[in-house]
Amino acid sequence: xxxxxxxxxxxxxxxxxxxxxxxxxxxxxxxxxxxxxxxxxxxxxxxxxxxxxxxxxxxxxxxxxxxxxxxxxxxxxxxxxxxxxxxxxxxxxxxxxxxxxxxxxxxxxxxxxxxxxxxxxxxxxxxxxxxxxxxxxxxxxxxxxxxxxxxxxxxxxxxxxxxxxxxxxxxxxxxxxxxxxxxxxxxxxxxxxxxxxxxxxxxxxxxxxxxxxxxxxxxxxxxxxxxxxxxxxxxxxxxxxxxxxxxxxxxxxxxxxxxxxxxxxxxxxxxxxxxxxxxxxxxxxxxxxxxxxxxxxxxxxxxxxxxxxxxxxxxxxxxxxxxxxxxxxxxxxxxxxxxxxxxxxxxxxxxxxxxxxxxxxxxxxxxxxxxxxx
Numbered sequence: 001x002x003x004x005x006x007x008x009x010x011x012x013x014x015x016x017x018x019x020x021x022x023x024x025x026x027x028x029x030x031x032x033x034x035x036x037x038x039x040x041x042x043x044x045x046x047x048x049x050x051x052x053x054x055x056x057x058x059x060x061x062x063x064x065x066x067x068x069x070x071x072x073x074x075x076x077x078x079x080x081x082x083x084x085x086x087x088x089x090x091x092x093x094x095x096x097x098x099x100x101x102x103x104x105x106x107x108x109x110x111x112x113x114x115x116x117x118x119x120x121x122x123x124x125x126x127x128x129x130x131x132x133x134x135x136x137x138x139x140x141x142x143x144x145x146x147x148x149x150x151x152x153x154x155x156x157x158x159x160x161x162x163x164x165x166x167x168x169x170x171x172x173x174x175x176x177x178x179x180x181x182x183x184x185x186x187x188x189x190x191x192x193x194x195x196x197x198x199x200x201x202x203x204x205x206x207x208x209x210x211x212x213x214x215x216x217x218x219x220x221x222x223x224x225x226x227x228x229x230x231x232x233x234x235x236x237x238x239x240x241x242x243x244x245x246x247x248x249x250x251x252x253x254x255x256x257x258x259x260x261x262x263x264x265x266x267x268x269x270x271x272x273x274x275x276x277x278x279x280x281x282x283x284x285x286x287x288x289x290x291x292x293x294x295x296x297x298x299x300x301x302x303x304x305x306x307x308x309x310x311x312x313x314x315x316x317x318x319x320x321x322x323x324x325x326x327x328x329x330x331x332x333x334x335x336x337x338x339x340x341x342x343x344x345x346x347x348x349x350x351x352x353x354x355x356x357x358x359x360x361x362x363x364x365x366x367x368x369x370x371x372x373x374x
Contacts, residue, residue: 004049271341
């Protein structure tokens with residue numbers, strides 16, 4: 001008996017073995033009933049049978065083995081199965097283990113028939129492994145997409161819902177620190193609360209921007225005719241006040257007028273200058289320059305200190321690329337993923353501009369953003 005015929009003739013014992021194994025997997029959700037445990041298993045097996053019965057050329061077999069098989073616009077049972085398993089609380093490892101169990105169940109039962117005289121078709125076994133691998137790849141890809149989408153939705157909801165209570169705290173702290181009836185100690189505490197909530201609001205804003213970038217075409221900008229020089233100077237003054245020990249030198253030799261999103265460019269200035277303050281040598285000056293050159297505005301920040309390591313430099317504007325388990329161990333979770341540079345890069349890109357970084361021990365670290373004025 002050929003393997004596809006064997007699978008159809010023994011669907012029930014194969015499905016029962018799948019169900020028995022799925023029942024042993026511990027998940028945080030409620031226990032699944034028989035239908036939930038067998039979720040899409042029969043459809044996947046029938047899809048595998050259909051694949052085994054389809055004539056396949058050597059080239060088609062090679063393409064499939066290399067992951068180059070033709071893509072189907074319709075969602076496969078394996079893709080749907082991944083999403084339902086995610087909703088049921090299965091981890092990706094637990095879902096993958098189901099496919100290992102299915103592979104073992106089918107082949108062990110079939111080989112048992114071979115021992116009793118059924119002819120062994122090696123090509124059937126190879127095709128079956130390919131079909132299982134294809135279903136597994138589809139499930140993993142679907143599971144990963146669903147996790148990413150749910151994470152983005154969660155971040156969006158979290159950032160949106162946090163803005164209202166943070167705004168109320170910010171307003172209350174501002175009223176307290178300006179109140180003439182509050183003593184010096186109370187005013188100092190209120191100022192500290194105000195500053196901390198401002199920082200928390202900025203983090204929430206960065207999370208929302210990150211979500212926009214991952215779910216859409218990037219950060220939206222609203223252009224108006226604006227001079228960036230006074231905006232940049234104001235940001236420099238704010239950072240000087242917040243970091244009085246830092247020596248920040250600002251140079252703007254002329255107006256930097258063009259079609260820009262002023263509030264978004266404030267984020268670019270603030271994020272890059274703050275990054276220089278945080279990571280530069282406190283004993284050396286930080287130079288901030290804003291200049292107009294050939295229908296472009298060039299914003300440059302230079303700081304001294306240890307250069308950015310060569311393995312980090314290519315991923316400096318990609319927080320996920322720079323994140324690693326090792327970095328968490330060495331610097332702790334408070335070090336963060338560095339969303340500021342990512343947000344700055346996305347804003348510059350939305351202005352059709354270019355952001356670059358150079359870093360070495362002799363010249364220090366230089367961030368340079370070039371934006372067209374129109």
